[in-house]
Each structure stands twice: as C-alpha cells, then as structure tokens.
Amino acid sequence: MYGMVNKALQSLITQEHGEEAWESIKNEASVGVHHFVSNDGYPDEVTYKLLRAACKLLNEDSTELLFSFGRHWVLNTARLEYGHLLSSGGMDLRSFLLYLPNLHTRIKLIFPHLVPPHFTCTEVQEHSLRLHYRSHREGLAPFVTGLLDGLGELYGTPVRVQHEAVRGMASDHDVFYVEWDTPAA
Ligand code: HEM
Structure with missing residues (x-):
C-alpha cells in the first residue's frame, strides 16, 4: 500500500499515545523503516504487522483499532492532506x-x-x-x-x-x- 496509509497510522498512534509508543510498535513489528514516504509503495504485510503490533502493545482489540483508524483517516489524513480529492x-x-x-x-x-x-x-x-x-x-x-x-x-x-x-x-x-x-x- 502507499506509504500514506502507514503514515496515517503513525499519526493516529502518536496523537493518542505519543512518539515512544509508535517507535515501540515499529520495533515490535520488526519494521525497519525510519520514515514512511506517502507516495512510495510498501508491502501490505508492513501495514498488517504494524496493526498487529499496535493491538498487542496498546492492548486494543483489532476491530476497535481499525474503527479509530478509519475515523482518523477521514477526519485527519484525508481532510487535511487530500481535501481536494475528498471534496470532489x-x-x-x-x-x-x-x-x-x-x-x-x-x-x-x-x-x-x-x-x-x-x-x-x-x-x-x-x-x-x-x-x-x-x-x-x-x-x-x-x-x-x-x-x-x-x-x-x-x-x-x-x-x-x-x-x-x-x-x-x-x-x-x-x-x-x-x-x-x-x-x-
Ligand atoms: C481522498 C481521500 C482518499 C485517499 C487519497 C485514499 C487513498 C487510499 C490508498 C492510497 C489506499 C491504499 C491502497 C493502496 O495503496 O493500494 C486506500 C485504501 C482504502 N481506502 Fe481509500 N482513500 C481516500 C478516501 C477513502 C474513503 C472516503 C473511503 C471510504 C470508504 C476509503 C476506503 C478505503 C478502504 C476500505 C481501503 C483499504 C484497502 C482495501 O480494502 O483493499 N478511502 N485508499
């Protein structure tokens, strides 16, 4: 998936739990990427690994986390960064x-x-x-x-x-x- 998806997850986690939580999640997921680039492609498995690690470390159920991620995608990422596509x-x-x-x-x-x-x-x-x-x-x-x-x-x-x-x-x-x-x- 495009890096914008992983960046959006990063933004949700850091907004709600801080930078350290995001770094721990990346370590837990064994994802050795310092900065995701919005317009670069990454294997889907990277996103799934990050989601699994986030559920484990934040003690959240995957349904709950994905629901929050969907809201965050619309209300933050899409609205603020891709508003022109959304408003069409x-x-x-x-x-x-x-x-x-x-x-x-x-x-x-x-x-x-x-x-x-x-x-x-x-x-x-x-x-x-x-x-x-x-x-x-x-x-x-x-x-x-x-x-x-x-x-x-x-x-x-x-x-x-x-x-x-x-x-x-x-x-x-x-x-x-x-x-x-x-x-x-
Ligand atoms: C204008 C804002 C949006 C942009 C730029 C955008 C872009 C993307 C990108 C880049 C992906 C990952 C797929 C890939 O990289 O191959 C994706 C996935 C997805 N998008 Fe959007 N999207 C937008 C709005 C929406 C909205 C409003 C919905 C509402 C239902 C939506 C539903 C989904 C779903 C469910 C996926 C998961 C992939 C899948 O199910 O296979 N997107 N989108």
Whole structure:
C-alpha cells in the first residue's frame, strides 16, 4: 500500500499515545523503516504487522483499532492532506456515498499503483443505502465502519452503520446498511 496509509497510522498512534509508543510498535513489528514516504509503495504485510503490533502493545482489540483508524483517516489524513480529492465527492453525505464507487478510480489517476477497494451502492433511499465492499485484502471491514462514521461527522450527518453481511460467512463480500438523519441546519 502507499506509504500514506502507514503514515496515517503513525499519526493516529502518536496523537493518542505519543512518539515512544509508535517507535515501540515499529520495533515490535520488526519494521525497519525510519520514515514512511506517502507516495512510495510498501508491502501490505508492513501495514498488517504494524496493526498487529499496535493491538498487542496498546492492548486494543483489532476491530476497535481499525474503527479509530478509519475515523482518523477521514477526519485527519484525508481532510487535511487530500481535501481536494475528498471534496470532489459532493456537498453532502448522501452524494459522497453515491460517489464512493468512483472515488478510488479518480485517486488512481494520481497514484497509479493503487490497488483500490471496490464499492457499490444498492437500495438507495433518501436516508439510507446498502454499501457493498469488496477487496482482495482481508480483515478491513471495521476500517470501513470507521470511515463511514468519520464521513458522517465530516458532513455533520451522523450515521448508523450495521455490518449486515460478513465476508466469508454466507457472503463473498461485506455489506453495510448505512442510515442517516437530515443534517443539522
Ligand atoms: C481522498 C481521500 C482518499 C485517499 C487519497 C485514499 C487513498 C487510499 C490508498 C492510497 C489506499 C491504499 C491502497 C493502496 O495503496 O493500494 C486506500 C485504501 C482504502 N481506502 Fe481509500 N482513500 C481516500 C478516501 C477513502 C474513503 C472516503 C473511503 C471510504 C470508504 C476509503 C476506503 C478505503 C478502504 C476500505 C481501503 C483499504 C484497502 C482495501 O480494502 O483493499 N478511502 N485508499
């Protein structure tokens, strides 16, 4: 994955637990990289090792950590560093969710080595939809729940997310039922 992902994890950990915690996590994960470079590619295994080490040393469950990471990605990394890509998604939460299937296609124009997730929306209503998530990577569904929660906060439209179908359990992909209220005026 692009280094921006590992950098975002670093930013979450240092913000919440300090620099030393991040250094210990890198040591525990045996990742000998001093500084991740946003636009360089790293094996996915580096990210997974960092996530596993973080769970162990911070005594956090992986679902919890991935959820926080998803929120942090939207509210910090994407908002502050890739705001131009984020704002192309529309003026409100509903428009953004409908744009999500195309978001990474656009990102791939700038980051050509991207191996993106795939999203589709079905049963689209005024205040709800079903979001289908497919990826060749494993175990990142709680990251998606956190991303959706962060998007709700970003647009001032809190969301309720139900992980309705779990990949590997009678389904070949993850399905989230996403519901939201009218945004506060
Ligand atoms: C404009 C901001 C965004 C940028 C620049 C961005 C970029 C990236 C990058 C670089 C990766 C790693 C994949 C790779 O390097 O091959 C990634 C993965 C991912 N992105 Fe985004 N992304 C953005 C916003 C979002 C949003 C809003 C969502 C909301 C659902 C999202 C969902 C995901 C997921 C779930 C993955 C994990 C990879 C996988 O499932 O295979 N991204 N994105």
